[in-house]
Amino acid sequence: MAETVAAGRRSGHRRELAALALAQFTCSFAGSNMNVMINDISRDLDTTVQGVQVAITIFLLVMAALMIPGGKLTDRYGRKRCLLTGLVVYGVGALLSAVAPGLGVLILGNSILEGVGTALLIPPVYILTTLLFHDMTSRARAFGVIMALGGIGAAAGPLIGGLITTGISWRAAFVFQALVIVVIVVLSRGIEDPLPPEPDRPFDTVGAVLSAVGLVLIVMGILAADNDVWLMLGLLCLGVFMLWWFFHWVRAREASGKEPLLSLALFHNRTSNLGLVTQNVQWLLLMGSSFTVAAYLQVVRGYDAIGTGVIFTSATLGLLVSSLAAERLARRRPQRTLIMTGFAVSVVGVAVLIVLAGSLSSAWAFAPGLLLLGLGLGVMLTPSVNVVQSSFPEEQQGEISGLSRSVSNLGSSFGTAIAGTILVSGLTRGAYAAAMLVLAAIGLAGLAAAALLPHDRPRPPAHPS
16 A cells, blocks of 8 residues: 555656646746747748847746746745646747748737746745645656756757647747646646735835836847947936835845845855856856857858758757756756866857858858857856855745746847847858957856856766756
């Protein structure tokens, strides 16, 4: 009887883990699959490359801006309820995107609704995993599965999106996302929230608005760089002011004994701060390079969606190989060493993407650089998150997880905004090289931040997220 109960519990946990991992895969997939649809969407909706770039960037930005508020809402309304609500909102956004008659409706469905849905469902994924898997070994394994599927979703998004776009239509890629959401909802029915909701728990609405508006203004300022320099400066200054106001508000709220949206104590840990910088730069490199290479191949070189997606299989392969070896590497090498190695390999990959693209006409000239980029990112993704998570006690894991996810998504948004803005300003070989050089420079800054991390001994991941 005991063996039967244990087997049933393991089977239930597998279904729960499958639902949570698929949710992370879908959200990561959504962030990168549109990169190979640039030409198809531009033609169908009578828009420009910059229009598609804005849609992608706003999606990533909405995720980043609302991730921390989304995490706070899980305490008030319950983790499972927020997960299911996020899935439904995401599914509606995907279906609306599939029938979009113009760019405005696509932004509403993909960028806004899917972004809001992601911000609601991702925090419960990580919090439920922490609560459902009690011992450190099973928890580390569960987070490893979730992170692996998230990385694969981001790296394989161009290939899967290219196959669907070429075989059917770019609209079918959004229908595919909606179908996966249905599967996740079915698998999620058996999830039981280990903690009851706290409907009377206060929510910092002012803090949520200030932080979201500040981040939106900064990214929109970056997007405006190639159209109006004064508008760019105005938006950036206003965004910085709103973020200053947010931190001032949080400090005053903490001083009065009220619960803020985000505790400033999270930023008092130097190791965690450096880890957050490395996370931000990693996703900036991944999404910035993905958009730049995909847009260049389609708009300048004239490749279709499937041709572009196939080239990106090298990045997927590199990320998959290094992710599968992550646990073994963590036992043998210090986290600081893995993060520094990952950045070094990734920067070399970006350099290869610049050199070979300029000297060879074949699209396969991009494969070696993408492979190195995937290998480097796969090596350092989990150690960077683990550096942040392991800097805080168990009772602060939910809060730091929300901050960690927000910082990572903000990096994705910055990558697409910065590199994309440089590229679409000229859409030439020179603009491509300039965008990639900027990404390489940012990668070197990430390497410098990793070098400042404290030395540690190799050990298995304590609490990856």
